[in-house]
Amino acid sequence: MELSKSTLNSGLSFSMEFGKNWLVDIQDRLRNENFELTTSELDFCNKLCKKVNKCAHDYVSNNPVKGDKEISFMEFSQFAKFMKSKYEWISDKNLSHLYSQSCYYALK
Known part of the structure; x- marks a missing residue:
């Protein structure tokens, strides 16, 4: 199924919301935002965005950087390179949000 980068990024942004839409x-x-999308396209985008979030969260959680006294996280550039290799359509804004959210979840 082929959806535009804009649609995919809107969906990804929605999937990372906190508050009442968490x-x-x-x-x-x-x-x-996209009244022309079919139910199957909307469902596909929802499923894909869940997959992207899980991939990002797992990647950060499974690759901690161990220091002398504490655990930190990989550099953003490493995260971005990995995610772009799998999902080239992700915007820089969503990459940044996905990285910070993945680091947050890894601390929990």
């Missing part, structure tokens, strides 16, 4: 499926919010 962990809520994105189809309704995405439909409000």
